Amino acid sequence: MTARLYGRKWVALAFALFAFNAHATDLKVQVLSATVKDQKIPDATVILQRNGAQSVHAVTDDQGNAKLSQDQADDANSLIIIKKDGYSDLIAKCPCAGLSYALSPVMQNLDGLRVVLSWGAEPADLDLHVAYPNNHVFWRTRKGPDANLDIDHTDSYGPETITLERKHAGDTYVFAVHDYTDRAKPHTTSLADSQAKVFVYVGKSLVRSYYVPKNQPGNLWTVFRITGEGEFQDINTVRGVYVDAENVLNEIGNYNNEQLQVTAANQGGIDPAHAKTLNQNGEKAYHAGDLEGAINLYRQAIDADPNYGQAYSNLGLAYQKAGRAAEAIWADRKALALASGPTAATVRASSYYNIGRLYEDAGQLDDALSNYRAAKQQKANPVYDNAIQRVSNHR
Secondary structure, three states, X not given: OOOOOOOOXXXXXXXXXXXXXXXXXXXXXXXXXXXXXXXXXXXXXXXXXEOOOOOEEEEOOOOOEEEEEOOOOOOOOEEEEEEOOOEOOEEEEOOOOOOEEEEOEOXXXXXXXXXXXXXXXXXXXXXXXXEEOOEEEOOOOOEEOXXXXXXXXXXXXXXXXXXXXXXXXXXXXXXXXXXXXXXXXXXXXXXXXXXXXEEEEEOOEEEEEEEOOOOOOOOEEEEEEEOOOOXXXXXXXXXXXXXXXXXXXXXXXXXXXXXXXXXOOOOOOOOXXXXXXXXXXXXXXXXXXXXXXXXXXXXXXXXXXXXXXXXXXXXXXXXXXXXXXXXXXXXXXXXXXHXXXXXXXXXXXXXXXXXXXXXHHOOOHHHHHHHHHHHHHHOOOHHHHHHHHHHHHHO
């Protein structure tokens, strides 16, 4: 690609006029594929949900369009939920009217993940980037080792999608969004006003959602990084730069150094007491056999307190019990990173062991062995010794 396109502005304008003239109780969205450009997704169930109000449902037509008749306010207190067999469920905060949403096909690789960017009518061209050792994947360099830019959009809404077929152990990955339209305007607020969202999928599940910080001038949004051990670390920072696309690497590459500590900017309020209650309710649901209910409650606990290690540990166990191995590994890795205090060694040992079991069940014996050995380094246990011997004998 040698030039960027800014055409079809009339599409955004027509869409806006159409939405404006529609009946106030009609909310229209479009559902697309996250991996095939401009592919519409028919027969997807779209749900608008708001606390204290009845949910509203619709099904997408052949063009991926859904119209929901509702009297609820289209604001941040409402959620849109989109479901279709073979795809991960999508859950996003509203406002939703006039936007498009991209569904991610279920991923099979235990070490794979998919990152999907979508936004509103303006600016026309936002770009998704990932930087990892000796690699920078974006619209000009669409492929790297086990990484691919599936979709590049230059005319509003998105999606833009990067799939990691396999995360390389020990490598750090940094994901960012660059406002290419306003690349020469470091003080712009177009990115902050864009309704940009980044969704992260692992296995069958949407595991992380990021919303561009509002009222923050700048044209570069550094969203998150994944450490060498596989921990997701939120950054969520917008700042102004004066660079072309190729040089975005220079602006985010420093985050590949894990000695640089990161703290999520613009993070919402933390409520440890509420998180503890949600976690306890999740444990009750788990013991009652309601795995989906437990998973939802543990995730709500994490939303209330992103540093709640016990909730991540419980979430990993629930995912494992539900047969969602990739998601269980993701949660266990976060529990590993958050383990602290007198029980830290025990938590880390059990988490490494659980990850090893998942790899062993999938036939990835080298990965299983490295995690069993890591468990033994944390704490002596005959179970770990037996696992190491068992896997070593079958390699």
